Amino acid sequence: MADLWGLAAIATKFFLYLGVLSSGGLILCRLVLADQMSALDRAARIWAIGFAILAVAMAALGFAVRGAVLMDDISGMVDPSILALLWQTPPGEALLFRLLGLGTLVLGAAIGGRWLWVAAIGGAVAIWSFCEIGHVASQDRLWFQSVLFAHLIAAAFWIGIFLPLSRLSRSADTLGDAAALGHRFGQIAAVAVPLLVVAGAIMSWRLVGSVSALLGTGYGLWLLAKLAAVALLLALAALNKVRLVPALQRGDPGVGTQLSKSISLEWLCVGVILFATAIFTSVLTVPT
């Protein structure tokens, strides 16, 4: 059975992914879909700040959990010598990127306006932190780290649309705005989603390398679990793009509720995807 600290590492990583990708994604959507989201400016910034605070807390907690792992005792979480030691290694570097990036994001989001670009840079720095540490970074190839970065930016953009689109589709007064936002998002996603999938496929191929490793290792099995959730997510996205958003544009009754439910299911898929990812980046080793 996974030990207690392994489970704590998975939990903190899950919420860290959720916080960084949601906060960065909300800012990205606010900038890229500026016209369609102008009515949601304040809400989007508040959501982004909330997710960024969650991410800061999880980044710090996850770092402290590493201290506990090293001492096999909860006291390691606050042991200055152990934490100082960790600070000199890649996890310390990643924590620095996360704190600086998320701090910048919060500042930019709190001020708003043109400062949203500053917030976006902060989000990008926080997202880059995942490229500085772990299985991808250990290959020491800038192009490979860039593939992960592109994968995460596209994922953040996708996750960032959920709350705004769900909010707009729940109220009869804003269904027109929801249709416009969903339509424009769909146009950009037609490029971003294939990019996300191709980048994911490249990383899977490089890290896992063979069908036998995919089927015969824990890493491979959790990757398959992630892929199953991705397939469901893609199906939901296709349903939204091909049926629900056009129906919303026509003003068909009851479609707003259906779209909102569909987004809830997309959240569920993202939850499974992030959980599976947290497992194979925290406690599993890449097949050799």
Next chain:
Amino acid sequence: MKRKFGVALLLAVIGTSVFAHSDKESVTPADGAVLDNVPETLEMRFNEGMRLTKVEMTHADTHVETLDLGAQSGFVKEFSLPLVQMGSGLYQIEWRGLGVDGHPMTGSFSFEVK
């Protein structure tokens, strides 16, 4: 029943701990060695730089002692730790450390004194 199976499967598949297992270290006394006398020191050598954070010695499955790691600085490849003398019996050593790449490492070995 299905739920229990699901939880068991989840834990079984997670199954691996947060540690990387170093299989490249060499230790003196060697794993499984049988000795006449208790050695004064425990020697551990690694391929990559390491910082030991905790080394526990269990004697005869009963007495657990945390070994003194002394003053360490930086990441080094060789360690020499004073061993607590407890007479004959099985000595099991379990260590934890931080690899220079930031990965938590763990390992264990044992030797016997006649």
